[in-house]
Amino acid sequence: MKTLVAYFSWSGNTEKIAKQIVAKTGADMFRIERKVPYNEDYNTCAYREAKEEIEKKIRPEIKTPLPDVEKYDSLILAFPIWWYTSPLPVWRFLESYPDWKGKKIYLFANSYTDDHNYMTTSLKDAKASARNADVVAGLFNKEIEGLDEWLTQNNFR
Template structure:
């Protein structure tokens, strides 16, 4: 079974997890990056992020080369922005026809997942969501413990 990890990382949490998954599964990884991104240090990032989510923005992504037909399983990783996946993930899901895949989802959040998994289920309705994982502040709360949770979770895929 060929696996692809597709992730967006704003503060580095999802990137750390995606790289760990790649090392465990020896799979392909696609980091999606918006062409324009907000300054990360400013408190205004929360206002910007809220606007992006509530206005259902689809930021233009930097070009990427991937043929999703080559993969049986896709693992998505995203930070949680105001109760759902990041707008960059929204763009990817809207730009790509994803059907008949096994899906795994990991999120990195501040214990505010709200509708994130349900929103993925709606967007990926023509797929089989195998397993989900929530990691609360994985870097801040201990990346080694997060890696252990990921290792356990990977056995469900």
């Protein structure tokens, strides 16, 4: 099984998780980046830029080139929770491909809370953004402590 780990990280926390997954699986890695970077100030980023995107459903442009997803069987998609779901560049990434048929996408979400409703919302949004993909919940927040076991159970190791 050929796997891509795609991740979005503003502060570096999610990047650490993505690198752990790649180190343990040998998967390829792709960083989802907004073409115009978010402000480095947390309050400006969170309460102005990200909030406006979620309120207006703005899909910001992301850097290219995008990876060729045709060569992958599965995608592990890691991201922080922003405004109760995944950041909008993640939606844009998923919507950039016309068809995910035959691909399985596992979500890895981290948040400052342990409210599983955020994973539920992220799952719903990912399913709406990734046409024809089989999108499933991976690990949420502190469940990352069970990463090794999860990777083994899902045949990534």
